[in-house]
Amino acid sequence: MIKITCLILLMLSFGKYGFTQTANYKTISIDSPEILRKNIIKLQKINDIELLNKNVYEFLNLNKWNLKSIPLNTIESNAIKHFSLHDNFLEKIPHDILKHLPYLSYLNLSRNDIILYESNELKHENLQVLDLSNQNMSKVNNLIPDVDVFDNNADDKYTRMIFDSAKMHLPNLKFLDLSGNDIATLLWNFNLSFPQLLRLDLANINGLILDPNFFKKIPTSLRVVHFENNYFNELNLPTTAELTELYLDGNPLKYFNVTSAKLEILSLSNCKNLHKIYLNTPYLRQLDLSKNNLHEKEFVMNYDVFRTLRVLLLDYNKFSYFFTLHDMQWLNELSMSYNKIRFFEPDSFKYLRFLKKLSLKGNEINNIETATFEGLDQLECLDLSYNQLTHLFPDWAFPLKKLQYLNVQSNKFPTISDIGIYSISNLQHLLVMNNNFSKVTTLELEPLPNFITVYLA
Secondary structure (H helix, E strand, O other): OOEEEEEEEEEEEEEOOEEEEEEEEEEEEOOOHHHHHHOOOOOOOOOOHHHHHOOOOOEEEOOOOOOOOOOOOOOOOOOOOEEEOOOOOOOOOOHHHHOOOOOOOEEEOOOOOOOOOOOOOEEOOOOOEEEOOOOOOOOHHHOOOOOOOOOOOOOOOOOOOEEOOOOEEOOOOOEEEOOOOOOOEEOOOHHHHOOOOOEEEOOOOOOOOOOOOHHHHOOOOOOEEEOOOOOOOEEEEOOOOOOOEEEOOOOOOOEEEEEOOOOOEEEOOOOOOOOEEEEEOOOOOEEEOOOOOOOOOOOEEEEOOOOOOOEEEOOOOOOOEEOOOOOOOOOOEEEOOOOOOOEEOOOOOOOOOOOOEEEOOOOOOOOOOOOOOOOOOOOOEEEOOOOOOOOOOOOOOOOOOOOOEEEOOOOOOOOHHHHOOOOOOOOOEEEOOOOOOOOOOHHHHOOOOOOEEEEOO
């Protein structure tokens, strides 16, 4: 990090009990990426595969070795915990080899020729991560006859694409990745094969409909399912079993209805046809509705009071103004970046009294009134970057008593004084890059709070 620390002003003051001397420091920084990353509003995933794998050191890498098989007794070790056979030509899971790797915890078999609709034997007591994603489908297509029309009740090509786990028993498996394979459903004994499974990845499986019995087949331990980038058009989920996280990004959903007393994270990003959402999720904590072409006049979302909702993402939609969010008074983080917002409804933030982070980045805001942010007494982070602001009056930030981070980069302010921030007594980080400054003077910096950092690049 490159920093230039400047002593702007040395203040002498006389207190009640005698002479005191206080140094007033400001910091000028030309390195802003770290503070920018720290204040991004995003979903905080609970069960992340990286957390399990971050301390793995005993690694055997046979990626891209053009392997079609592995001779028996060639690999034997009590130390290897991570074994990768990514991007080879294996047609079967090398289960005999795994007997000689008793402490293996991570097995990567992605991008091979393994046929997942046929029984593959795999038994291991300690395996925790199994990656079977993106198998070569060219051989599979020859095994299943083509059909002209998809019939939900017919024994056709799609409904016969069942992941066969009958001969698999992995009692300690936590993460299973089946993404990138054509899979219609799971076997009824799927839950017996993976009784401790936490996360199941089924992204890009060309899913057309969700098996009505899906949540009866999964183990009760399962907490996270990834269904991104499939072809689900409508989903009605009267139950999601014990799931706490559900990811449906990139589906052409028009209608979505879910009932769950367990769900905490729901991601519906990039579902560009989405118009109607019904959420009976009393314990939902994080909701992502970004990149959906949502407009305040066309979008319908029915829900009970969001007593537990803490993070709401509405980025990259088509909202033209900031509307009042009722029944979300416990929200901590809200992002409406890259919409078309130009103005705010009166009392827009009246109910958001616990909001700590707000991003309005990349909109068309050109003015902020004194009462605009009324009610945001707890706000600590505000992002107004990439808007059309040229001048703000000194009283615009009066309601923001606890503001510590303010990003106004890429606006049209001619000077720092035009930002109107001298009343923000707790401000610690001010990002002003890419405005119309011709210079920055010590006179402009002098009224800023003590120990603030001003980011100029």
